[in-house]
Amino acid sequence: KNEVEQSPQNLTAQEGEFITINCSYSVGISALHWLQQHPGGGIVSLFMLSSGKKKHGRLIATINIQEKHSSLHITASHPRDSAVYICAVSDRSRLTFGEGTQLTVNP
Amino acid sequence: NAGVTQTPKFQVLKTGQSMTLQCAQDMNHNSMYWYRQDPGMGLRLIYYSASEGTTDKGEVPNGYNVSRLNKREFSLRLESAAPSQTSVYFCASSEGPYTIQETQYFGPGTRLLVL
Numbered sequence: 001k002n003e004v005e006q007s008p009q010n011l012t013a014q015e016g017e018f019i020t021i022n023c024s025y026s027v028g029i030s031a032l033h034w035l036q037q038h039p040g041g042g043i044v045s046l047f048m049l050s051s052g053k054k055k056h057g058r059l060i061a062t063i064n065i066q067e068k069h070s071s072l073h074i075t076a077s078h079p080r081d082s083a084v085y086i087c088a089v090s091d092r093s094r095l096t097f098g099e100g101t102q103l104t105v106n107p
Numbered sequence: 108n109a110g111v112t113q114t115p116k117f118q119v120l121k122t123g124q125s126m127t128l129q130c131a132q133d134m135n136h137n138s139m140y141w142y143r144q145d146p147g148m149g150l151r152l153i154y155y156s157a158s159e160g161t162t163d164k165g166e167v168p169n170g171y172n173v174s175r176l177n178k179r180e181f182s183l184r185l186e187s188a189a190p191s192q193t194s195v196y197f198c199a200s201s202e203g204p205y206t207i208q209e210t211q212y213f214g215p216g217t218r219l220l221v222l
Contacts, residue, residue: 002149004149033210035213040215041195041215041216041218042213042215042216043197043199043213043216044213045210045211045212045213048209048210086149086150088149088150094152094165094166095152095211096149097149097150097151098149099147099148099149100149
């Protein structure tokens with residue numbers, strides 16, 4: 001079993017829909033990261049959080065340390081949100097990445 | 108600012124050939140990283156440099172060497188390429204000196220095919 005599990009692996013939505021991507025982890029962590037990988041391959045860090053909730057524009061990330069679970073929400077989704085979303089967790093010495101969730105938003 | 112740049116963007120090698128992947132950052136970051144990304148697997152750390160003058164092994168260092176040439180540049184060398192090294196390679200940097208809780212900034216990636 002991977003230390004970082006994301007669900008779903010693939011997600012197709014219609015423009016305007018509210019989207020949720022989930023991340024569960026099995027190790028103790030000091031922080032959790034959400035990254036976005038564009039269709040061209042570039043990777044951008046979206047959030048780093050160790051508790052509670054963070055918001056940036058239409059993106060919201062939450063984490064529940066007790067349940068070892070994080071969610072990434074996208075409100076009012078748009079075709080330009082189509083990308084792979086990657087969850088990663090850090091303990092004191094390493095960063096472990098999930099396999100990613102492929103999101104496609106259709107117009 | 109260009110951020111993190113990588114060269115080349117794409118490379119085809121024959122088994123046994125050698126090559127160096129170049130990475131440079133213009134953000135005055137202390138820490139730099141090399142990852143590989145393979146289908147069905149998450150990014151995996153090959154080597155990292157916590158600060159100028161230091162390098163350390165990551166999760167999958169076998170078959171690779173690195174050089175932290177100066178604060179800006181961190182190169183990854185394949186001495187004798189193998190088909191198992193076919194992958195997409197990403198360089199990243201963070202402000203550092205190395206702390207795992209920092210945001211990392213990624214380069215555009217290098218696609219390597221070893222025949």
